[in-house]
């Protein structure tokens with residue numbers, strides 16, 4: 001790609017690309033609020049600026065190559081990048097739009113977008129399809145930003161819609177920390193999409209040293225830990241990264257992480273049948289979380305073809321939750337949104353590579 005990607009730049013950087021400085025604000029407005037994808041249409045920029053931008057920069061560097069729509073309103077996207085690699089992002093509809101009797105809107109639908117941070121992943125979790133393809137490369141900040149922008153455009157979402165972002169798609173976001181931090185900043189630009197860092201959550205497999213680094217950056221972002229197991233032996237089997245960063249080191253890093261008083265650190269716990277769904281695990285989890293402003297999210301394992309793990313029984317997940325609640329730990333069971341479209345990360349990409357699944361172009 002000879003042209004540079006304009007979504008890769010923060011407002012400060014754009015001020016060095018267009019002049020005078022207020023042109024950067026206008027450019028951001030065209031890109032993220034009006035969502036114009038052609039520099040020539042940016043009418044209040046001088047002609048020579050538009051030509052300079054067109055000659056040197058591209059706006060969209062990826063293409064939506066497939067899209068699956070779930071019965072619950074979630075939409076899973078597969079993007080083809082400029083070098084033909086593919087990544088996924090999912091628009092999760094957390095609440096549908098509610099209408100008044102007269103047809104007017106009572107509440108607009110609430111969305112969370114799950115974005116990818118890398119092509120592939122180095123972490124190698126045993127339950128993850130992305131891991132099977134290995135690691136290919138980091139995404140640039142612009143490629144992370146573009147997933148959201150494309151989803152806004154595809155769904156005609158207005159710029160002032162309250163959308164939450166979770167960095168929980170393909171890849172380990174803290175393994176691509178600088179680009180992640182830049183994307184957080186670009187998303188939060190007031191003249192752009194204005195998605196506050198408080199509405200952005202980075203979900204990590206627990207790279208403790210990088211959690212400390214993220215804490216020092218003081219981005220104001222929320223933290224989620226993919227814990228999934230309460231003892232090192234099992235966690236090591238599920239997540240080999242645990243050899244380098246064991247549970248104790250993760251918990252120490254979490255205790256050092258600055259958490260907004262009104263917020264909590266989210267612990268993701270993928271419940272797998274007969275692996276980690278027992279009461280003894282629930283008890284250990286309560287002990288581990290002692291002294292942490294925590295919230296636990298229990299997620300049903302979403303089996304894929306040939307997966308070695310199975311979906312847990314509903315009653316076991318409920319018992320697990322009840323125990324945590326009885327000990328004062330906030331615990332939710334995450335609905336398996338997009339279950340019918342295989343929403344677990346890596347599944348759409350894998351289906352595309354192997355030529356299975358149904359596509360809507």
Ligand code: SF4
Nearest residue numbers: 121124125128131171
């Ligand atoms: S679950 Fe996340 S961290 Fe683990 S291998 Fe998959 S993409 Fe990487």
